[in-house]
Amino acid sequence: MRFYDCNAWVGTPANGTLFSPPTAGSLVAAMDEAGVEKALVWHIAQHDYDPLEGNDLLSRAIAGHERLVGVWTMLPTQCGEIGSAEEWTGRLIEAGVQAVRMFPERNRYLPRPEVIGDLLSVLADRRVPLLLSLRRGATWAMAYDLLEAFPALTVVLCDLDVWPADRFFRPLLDRYERVHIETSTYLADAGIEAFVERYGAGRMLFGSGFPECYPGGAMLRVRHAEIGEAGRAAIAAGNIERLLSEVR
Amino acid sequence: MIKETPLTRAFWQDLRLPHCPIYDMHGHLGRYYGIWFPRPSAEEMVRSMDRANVRMLCFASHAALFAPDLGNRTAVQAVRQYPGRLRAYLSVNPNHPEHIRRDLSLLDEHPDAFVGLKLHPEKHQVPATAPAYAPALQVAEERELLVLVHSWGGSRHNGPEQMRTLAARHPGIALILGHSLHGAWDEAVKIARDFAHVYLDLTALLDNDRGVIEKFADAGLADRMLFGTDLPWFSPVAALGCLLSADITDEDRHAVLHGNAEGLLARFPGLP
Known part of the structure; x- marks a missing residue:
């Protein structure tokens, strides 16, 4: 079974950990050991330190690692930090980055249309997936509000x-067809079996x-979900590959 | 992420390995206020246990923990339904002493249904060291029952201080620290090292706490770790997968999956 991991990070966190912080090289080694073919990766400095310098760190860290695909962290455009929404998204795609994260609470902005509507509109149009981490600042209320404002967003x-x-x-899954869970x-x-029974296997990554x-x-x-081989293959790799193939 | 060994290879391929049964020492039963469970009934839980090669689950029913009007009889019913697969912890609610007396009498009525007591000081908002638990703990000591206590770092009801006091007060009890003082890992190690009758339950350590299993094993505590899932909360297959990708030996995995539990359950006739 092929696995494409959509949620992994590299780098050294600001705070201590029980595990050895992974470099891009050690992540690839761990993927080899486990049989994971590719991974959508971000750098912990994109959260712990600064989105923009973190994005640069990520790009440098994964350069030359063809099995690692980058995820950048977004910021609002109003302070002039990232240029216009179109410019930033263009740079992102040019850099081979294929998905975006955001940490509004940590980066101190409101995840509202007035603030990030320009950027989310472009991301929705270009079908760039937005990863919302419930462990790192995203809330359910935020997800509901964002999707009400941007129902076509890939989340x-x-x-x-x-x-x-x-x-x-x-x-959210009932109402917005481009919402997925990880x-x-x-x-x-x-849970996987119950999920697939209701939503099919196409919306879990x-x-x-x-x-x-x-x-x-x-x-x-x-690997052992009781959902049939095609469903297992879709969740393991097929769904994220389909979403990333739609980025334009 | 998953190093290939004879044990990991077998479970990765087939979810089972001869001579390696699994004992889940921390489960529940039935519905719960905060979560929708796909498989909350005894019948459905046993189905999940079959899938993951879990031979036996020791559980405390949610009803016994949170609905005093229902009490522990729901647990007895489940054990009667699956006597070869389920054993119960008698839940002790310190807020209702009259119910404790009532429920303790179940130990005499159904001596083969229970392997121990379950205390949840955090949910019941009474410290684990409070006198309200004393009658039940005395019975546990007299009957050599296991005592599974919900424990969590930073808690004033079931934190490190309360667990250390409990361990010191009751040397005759096999004290299972449910969730191993989640987050206060160093304290869990110290208490387990100081008291040979303290065990470390891995339930809820297998989500986003990578490194804890290795920490306990490196501290020489592989013979005190117990596999647990909170079933019907968490998938035993997921917990098993976490154990497969922990950087420990197959010998340690055997101890966690069945060896340590078999040692604890050997005191009960007919088990394991």
Whole structure:
């Protein structure tokens, strides 16, 4: 089974960890050990330090690693830090980056249309996936508000609450067809099976949560999910590859 | 991420390995206020256990923890339904002493249904060291029952201070630190090292806390770690996968998955 990890990071966090912080090289080595073919990767400095310098750090870190695809962190355009929405998105795509994260609370801006509407409109048009981490500042209310304003946005809800969160995310999946969830901390017993029964296998993406999570948890669950081989293959790799192929 | 060994290869391929049954020492049963569960009934939980090669689950029913009017009888019913697969912890609610007396009598009525007590000081808002638990803990000591206590770093109800006091007061009890004092890992290691009757439950350590299993194993505590899932909360397959990708030996994995639990359960006739 091929795995494409949509949720991994590299770099050294500002705070201490129980694990050895991964470099791009050690991440690839770990992927080899596990049988993960590719990964959508960001750099922890994009969150802990500064989005823009973090984006640069990421690009330098993964340069030459063809199996690692970058994710940048966005900022609002009003302070002139990133140029216009069109300019920034163009630079992003030119750099081979294929998805975006945002940390509004940490970066001290409001995730409202007045603030980031220009950028989210471009991301929606160009079908660039936005990864919202419930562990790093995104809230369910934020996700609901953003999607109400930008229903065509491609969103991956990742690092879900460890307490199974179906009552939070199912209404979003019912209403917005480009919303997806990521597996690393969706640990509900029989959760994958129940999800696929209701939504099909096309809206769940394999993410390991590496290096904070033990990746074997999500991998073993996907590998042995009782949803048929085609569904398992879609979650393991096919869905994220389809989404990234739509970026324009 | 997952190093290939004879054990990891077998579980990766087939979700099972001969001579390596799994004992899940921390589960629940039934519905719960904050979560929708796909498989909350005893029948559905056993289905999930079958899928993941879990031989036995020791559990405390949600009803017993949160609905005193229902109490522990729901747990007895589940064990009667699946006597070879389920054993219960008798839940102790310190806010209702009369219910404690009532529920403790179940130990005599159904001696083969229970392997221990479950305390949840955080949810019941009564410190684990409070006198309200004393009658139940005395019974546990007399009958050599296991005592599974929800424990969490930073808690004033079931934090490191309360767990250390409990361990010191009750040397005759096999004290299982539910969630291993989540977040206060160093304290969990110290307490387990200081008290040979303290065990470390891995439930809820297997989500975004990579490195804890290795920390405990490196501290020489592989013989005190217990596999747990909070079933029907978390998938046993996910917990198993986490254990497969932890950087520990197959010998340690055998201890966590079954060896340590078999040692604890051997005191009960017919188990494991």
